[in-house]
Amino acid sequence: MSRAKGEILRDLVFEVRSKNAGPFWVTVDVFCGEPTAYARANQLLSAERVAKLYQLPLDTLKRFELPELYVLKFSFPRPVIQGSRFDRDMHGAQYSELLSELTLDVN
Amino acid sequence: MPTRVLVPSGVLGLGFDREALARGVKMKPDIICIDGGSTDSGPYSLGTSTSKYSRAACKSEWRDLMKARDTLKVPLLISSCGTCGTDDMVDWMFDITQELAVELEQSLKVALLYSEQTKTTIIDKMDAQQCHALQPEIPLDANTVNACTHIVALAGAEQIQQALTLNADIILTGRATDTAVISALPIMRGDHVGASWHGAKIAECGALCSNQPISGVIMLDVDTTGFTVKPLAANAKCTPHSVHAHMLYENSDPHLLHEPGGTLDVTNAKYTQADERSVSVTGSKWIKSDRYTVKLEAAVKAGFQYTVMAILRNAHYVANAQLWLDKLSAVLANEITNSMQLSEEHYSLEFRLVGIDSVMGALENKTANPVEVGVLGIITAQSESQGEEIAKLINPFLLHYPLSDNESLPTFAFPYSPAHSRRGELFNFCMNHTMELTEPMDVFRIVTKQAGSHVES
Numbered sequence: 238m239s240r241a242k243g244e245i246l247r248d249l250v251f252e253v254r255s256k257n258a259g260p261f262w263v264t265v266d267v268f269c270g271e272p273t274a275y276a277r278a279n280q281l282l283s284a285e286r287v288a289k290l291y292q293l294p295l296d297t298l299k300r301f302e303l304p305e306l307y308v309l310k311f312s313f314p315r316p317v318i319q320g321s322r323f324d325r326d327m328h329g330a331q332y333s334e335l336l337s338e339l340t341l342d343v344n
Numbered sequence: 345m346p347t348r349v350l351v352p353s354g355v356l357g358l359g360f361d362r363e364a365l366a367r368g369v370k371m372k373p374d375i376i377c378i379d380g381g382s383t384d385s386g387p388y389s390l391g392t393s394t395s396k397y398s399r400a401a402c403k404s405e406w407r408d409l410m411k412a413r414d415t416l417k418v419p420l421l422i423s424s425c426g427t428c429g430t431d432d433m434v435d436w437m438f439d440i441t442q443e444l445a446v447e448l449e450q451s452l453k454v455a456l457l458y459s460e461q462t463k464t465t466i467i468d469k470m471d472a473q474q475c476h477a478l479q480p481e482i483p484l485d486a487n488t489v490n491a492c493t494h495i496v497a498l499a500g501a502e503q504i505q506q507a508l509t510l511n512a513d514i515i516l517t518g519r520a521t522d523t524a525v526i527s528a529l530p531i532m533r534g535d536h537v538g539a540s541w542h543g544a545k546i547a548e549c550g551a552l553c554s555n556q557p558i559s560g561v562i563m564l565d566v567d568t569t570g571f572t573v574k575p576l577a578a579n580a581k582c583t584p585h586s587v588h589a590h591m592l593y594e595n596s597d598p599h600l601l602h603e604p605g606g607t608l609d610v611t612n613a614k615y616t617q618a619d620e621r622s623v624s625v626t627g628s629k630w631i632k633s634d635r636y637t638v639k640l641e642a643a644v645k646a647g648f649q650y651t652v653m654a655i656l657r658n659a660h661y662v663a664n665a666q667l668w669l670d671k672l673s674a675v676l677a678n679e680i681t682n683s684m685q686l687s688e689e690h691y692s693l694e695f696r697l698v699g700i701d702s703v704m705g706a707l708e709n710k711t712a713n714p715v716e717v718g719v720l721g722i723i724t725a726q727s728e729s730q731g732e733e734i735a736k737l738i739n740p741f742l743l744h745y746p747l748s749d750n751e752s753l754p755t756f757a758f759p760y761s762p763a764h765s766r767r768g769e770l771f772n773f774c775m776n777h778t779m780e781l782t783e784p785m786d787v788f789r790i791v792t793k794q795a796g797s798h799v800e801s
Contacts, residue, residue, distance in 0.1 A: 259383060261773075264594070
């Protein structure tokens with residue numbers, strides 16, 4: 238499969254969304270839509286790479302593979318508690334944009 | 345006994361499809377359940393014990409649900425009244441119910457289930473080692489508990505079942521888990537416990553588990569083997585994928601859901617298309633826990649806020665916004681110390697550059713050249729007057745601060761007068777804990793009242 242230079246995750250998958258899971262967690266769901274995209278995203282989105290993107294200690298990131306839905310799911314404690322002084326995104330719904338824009342080139 | 349639950353919407357105040365509701369009424373449900381709350385919009389609702397949604401919207405929707413209940417003569421339940429589910433908000437919902445009962449000429453028995461907790465209850469439970477921290481662990485001590493404005497415990501199915509035994513027409517519930525109000529009746533009637541909780545999780549956001557998420561109305565059928573979910577708006581459809589995927593929503597673990605008294609495990613659930621628009625699910629499992637615990641939510645005061653907003657349009661300033669802001673911030677910290685004798689540990693002044701990195705902050709990894717940059721200043725102070733003083737003090741600097749000394753004085757755009765806005769009190773969520781109970785009703789209270797035209801109000 239050929240692909241354009243600078244291709245990002247959004248170009249590969251159906252949807253990337255994020256939301257609070259209560260005031261203390263954020264969860265990011267990657268809906269790949271079909272098996273090929275899922276296999277590729279599964280390989281690209283290692284826990285290490287996602288933890289680095291969100292500047293998290295690796296052991297705080299939960300990673301789930303849901304092959305029957307072609308979904309990858311990442312949950313992590315909110316870097317700032319929802320609604321506290323330094324929170325920038327009350328619903329945690331924009332965290333997904335960082336993952337969505339992750340380049341498909343591993344290097 | 346199979347149980348049919350009508351869920352009009354994910355939350356009261358968000359709106360729903362009235363035609364779909366009428367279709368639902370014709371299907372003769374055993375109960376109508378709707379959620380009224382969430383922590384989604386932050387700690388302000390709980391901190392102040394107020395509703396996030398407008399009273400007019402809640403009343404307008406509740407009127408239709410009260411009419412539907414009157415046609416069906418089945419119980420109508422709402423959980424987590426007024427967003428935060430405090431005692432005040434249960435009473436607020438009762439006032440709305442009372443007004444509508446008079447307007448609609450209905451005479452009703454109403455059960456009010458209260459979830460709010462006293463500070464003493466929490467401190468006693470902490471002393472007895474019956475408060476347990478969840479991950480991520482938030483430090484909790486008696487001082488924090490004493491500083492809370494409101495503390496609620498999330499009721500589960502047991503407390504709602506207790507209210508159901510009173511044969512009330514309407515049950516107004518304080519804070520409860522999103523699912524409990526839906527799972528309570530099926531479990532009580534002997535339906536499959538795992539299916540009752542799983543069905544409740546799928547239905548709790550209304551039609552969000554379908555291809556028409558904003559249509560609201562959903563019918564849930566639970567029996568002794570599983571559940572079936574059907575969206576009721578014209579052309580709305582559930583698929584095994586849309587239903588299964590909803591388990592991921594706002595849930596940090598896609599397989600498990602912790603509830604008072606146990607955990608729902610959907611790892612081995614099977615999703616099948618039952619008819620054109622409905623999905624049936626089997627294989628959901630309920631794992632009863634050894635201890636009965638309820639989750640706590642609490643809000644603590646965290647200062648007073650003012651915001652200021654200036655907008656940079658000049659291309660030179662837009663291109664150098666961060667540099668300008670770094671210099672300005674240093675000057676302002678100095679001015680505040682000198683003029684107000686206030687050191688930085690007693691207040692915070694944080695600027696966010698809208699158009700640069702205001703959402704992502706340090707996580708932002710993208711750069712672009714915006715046309716303009718919004719400079720949002722957020723002041724958090726220990727008192728309201730101090731916050732206002734800081735806002736006024738920084739005003740002329742924010743308006744005129746130059747990048748270099750040898751240029752004519754710039755003036756940026758203030759979008760309104762005054763340039764500062766009072767945000768009022770700030771609150772923090774300060775508990776991520778569960779509390780162990782001997783009996784589910786230990787810290788919950790139920791009161792029954794009459795509502796309607798014959799009652800003096």
